[in-house]
Amino acid sequence: MHGSKSLGGADLSLHTTETYDVSFAVGVSACENWEDVTNALVWMAGGGVCAAAGVYAYGAAAHASQVFGRTIRETGISDAVALTFDDGPNPAITPALLDLLEQYGAKATFFVIGSRVRAFPDLASEAVKRGHTMGNHTETHPRLTLCSPQRTREELGRCDEAIGEATGVSVRWMRPPYGYRSPWLDGIARERGEEIVMWNVVARDWATQDTQNIIQRLRGTRGGDIVLLHDGNHRVFKGERRHVLRALEYWLPRWKDSGIRFLSMDQVQASSEANAIP
Numbered sequence: 001m002h003g004s005k006s007l008g009g010a011d012l013s014l015h016t017t018e019t020y021d022v023s024f025a026v027g028v029s030a031c032e033n034w035e036d037v038t039n040a041l042v043w044m045a046g047g048g049v050c051a052a053a054g055v056y057a058y059g060a061a062a063h064a065s066q067v068f069g070r071t072i073r074e075t076g077i078s079d080a081v082a083l084t085f086d087d088g089p090n091p092a093i094t095p096a097l098l099d100l101l102e103q104y105g106a107k108a109t110f111f112v113i114g115s116r117v118r119a120f121p122d123l124a125s126e127a128v129k130r131g132h133t134m135g136n137h138t139e140t141h142p143r144l145t146l147c148s149p150q151r152t153r154e155e156l157g158r159c160d161e162a163i164g165e166a167t168g169v170s171v172r173w174m175r176p177p178y179g180y181r182s183p184w185l186d187g188i189a190r191e192r193g194e195e196i197v198m199w200n201v202v203a204r205d206w207a208t209q210d211t212q213n214i215i216q217r218l219r220g221t222r223g224g225d226i227v228l229l230h231d232g233n234h235r236v237f238k239g240e241r242r243h244v245l246r247a248l249e250y251w252l253p254r255w256k257d258s259g260i261r262f263l264s265m266d267q268v269q270a271s272s273e274a275n276a277i278p
Contacts, residue, residue, distance in 0.1 A: 064198070069186025071196045072226070075268045079223040080261045082268055083108040083248075084199065086137055086175065087232030089116055089123035093241040094231050098130055100245065104252045106262030108132050109197070111175040113234060114139035114159035121166035128167040133264035135173035136160055136194060141234035145180045152188050160192065173197050173265050177234065197265060199228035203247070206230050208240045214247035221251070223260055 064073065075082050083101075088094050088110055101108055110127055112134060117124045128134060138144070139158035147155065160171050174194040176185060181196070189196055201221050203214050221227060229248075233239025255262075263271065 064200075065181075068181045068183050069196065071198045072265075073198045073200045074224050074226060075263065077224060077261075077263070077268065077271055079259055080263045080268065080271070081221060081223060081255065082226045082265060083229065083262055084111060084135070084175070084197065084226060084265075085109070085229050085231040086111045086177075087116070087141070087230050087234045087239070088112055089120045089127065090232035090237070090239055090241060091120055091123060092238040093245055094120075094123050094127070096245055097231050097248070098127060098132075100248060100252065101132070101262070102130060104256050104262070106252060106256075107264040107267055108262065109135050109173060109265045110231070111135040111137040111173070111197075112159070112163065113137050113141050113232065114155075114162035116232060116237065117159075117162040117166050119237060121162075124163065124166040128169055131264070133173065133266045134163045134167060134169060134171060135175055135197065135265065136163070136171050137175055138177055141177045143178060143180050144176050144185055145182050147182065149184045149188065152182065152185060156188060156192060156194070172269075197226065199226045201225045201227045203227065203229050203244070205241075205244050205247070206233070209243055211243045211246040211250075214243055215250050218247060218251055221255065 065071075083106065085097070085108060089112060110124075110132055112124060114136075124134065136156055136159045138155040139162070140155065142151075142155060144152055144155070156174065163169065163171055170193075172194055173196075174189045174192075175197050179198060186196060201218065203217050205214050205217075218227070229244055230239075231241055231244065233241070252262075
């Protein structure tokens with residue numbers, strides 16, 4: 001279910017002759033003098049910096065990347081989908097969403113913002129009472145690639161505190177805002193006993209839009225998928241998310257009729273542990 005990326009570099013070899021002809025494995029050849037050699041080395045050093053920056057950017061921002069540590073992107077269960085909702089709780093839509101999920105016997109995972117939980121603790125509590133799972137989406141929704149280890153710990157710690165105070169549960173799952181990670185996020189999350197959950201299906205629902213757009217983007221959803229949706233808006237406390245609700249009104253009955261089950265991340269883990277080979 002999970003992959004890893006390994007890094008490697010080219011073997012750059014330098015060969016000299018009496019006339020200082022130089023050949024490089026990367027294609028810089030026949031340098032006539034040491035000024036040319038110096039320029040070539042500077043060029044390669046710059047290329048190395050760019051390559052390193054590219055690797056860092058991929059590790060930080062690509063949702064499929066495992067460069068900065070293992071993440072969960074699929075349920076690993078052929079008939080189970082994990083519906084996940086970010087940026088709530090949101091009094092403008094979360095109550096109706098909870099009712100809709102209950103109508104179809106669906107459990108979900110809510111990756112909540114700590115400040116939103118503090119503002120609407122009863123909504124977080126109600127979600128847990130209905131059997132859904134809470135996940136950490138930081139206290140203020142920053143880009144964690146720009147946060148120091150200390151700030152990262154504060155963001156995760158404050159969010160966990162808010163969830164605990166509102167619901168009484170301990171958090172086991174974490175999703176970074178925007179999916180952006182830093183080299184130290186994985187270690188900090190694991191220190192807290194949390195695993196990072198990404199996704200392999202995204203509704204791109206964060207902007208208000210025609211419901212048909214969301215319906216079309218979700219058309220390929222299959223068992224095993226983790227679906228990224230939003231019931232909140234990190235910019236405002238009561239964001240417009242009716243397009244998400246309407247898209248799920250369309251898909252939930254169809255998915256259920258096709259035999260798909262809707263599991264929270266807690267249920268996914270419990271199922272995986274139950275089926276693990278001793």
